[in-house]
Amino acid sequence: MIRLNLKKILKSTGGKMVLDLELNIAKGQFVTLFGESGAGKTSTLRMLSGLLKPDIGTITVDGITWFDSNKNINLVPQQRKVGYVFQDYALFPNMTVRQNLEYALQRNQDKSIIEELLDFAQLSELQQRKPETLSGGQKQRVALARALVQRPEILILDEPLSALDLKMRIKLQEYILQIHKQFKLTTILVSHDIGEIVKLSDCVFELQNGKVIKKGAAADFFGLNKTSAKFRFSGEVLKIEREDVIYVISVLIGNDIIKVVSDRTEANGLKVGDQVLVASKAFNPIIQKL
């Protein structure tokens, strides 16, 4: 269990903000911090990983105190078992894939983890390549592998997929879920993509002005459970076409593109890239054995 109880005054160009939060995250959970830019999501994660010092409060992980302003306890980042992945990969450009991973090794750490991770991330063939020769998806796989070198118990993903195209994003979402389960991690994600959040996380915390204003199970959080419809998915609008008096909306759901006929009252409120809920009653779909 991760318990954060923190206060920190943050100064930015927009003025001063008081980050004041209490967060409890169960071991093994996949949680998402959701909210507008500047709400305090990244600052929270930086305080958990030891990159930013809270003004007052406590951080305990599985009963061990990482930070306590009263007792003057503040573990350095290297002592905290946290892997951190950033949106911009943050790879060393002058090092090969393998060297990027090796750089993360702790002194006296068994090097066999490097082979294991290169293998798991299917990076063995790319291990001698420099980051600049890799695609965005490959770079992020390297960054994810590097975050796992020190065998962290907590994985922090700060908008890890937002720079990637849709297809690569979906592929890496699967990969992140696989990592989360395989390495028995507690994972904390920052994301704005509702489909991604619902797909990956167990629980969502919404931050606004430095405070948690709402929390809940992912599907409940976005109101996806608020209809009796049982045939229900969330996805992203890819195309809106008018045909005769109706509109045909193409929606990407997982790896599949589905089409929904819609009246103009709904179609006029939609644009390409919107996150949508697609629902129908359990009575309507037909089912056939393949």
Place this chain on the structure above:
Amino acid sequence: MSIVYVEVDNQIELISVVIDTPQTASYLIKGNKVNVLFKEMEVAISTQKELDVSIENKIPGIITNIEIGVLMSRLILETSIGEVVAIISSLSVKQLGLVDKMKVKIMVKLNEIILAP
């Protein structure tokens, strides 16, 4: 499975079938407010007042607008529970002789009604 009777705007009773029961869905309590959703494409139109047909929900209405397309047409109907949009084939519009200001019955099967608590 449950059959749910919903009174809409104190005017009309709509019937829905859902696979939930009061045990599986907490919103299924008498007196609880729900929104009722159905799709424009699932609305059938009849010009006859009394019709022996296995469509449970029938609402009287007046056609206030018809937009005739090549294959499909879009009708706006004024009813006691508000405006309803129906999308039916242009073939049916022609066969039934549907025109503006005409009094009709709007029909929706109970399995097409979604409840949104």
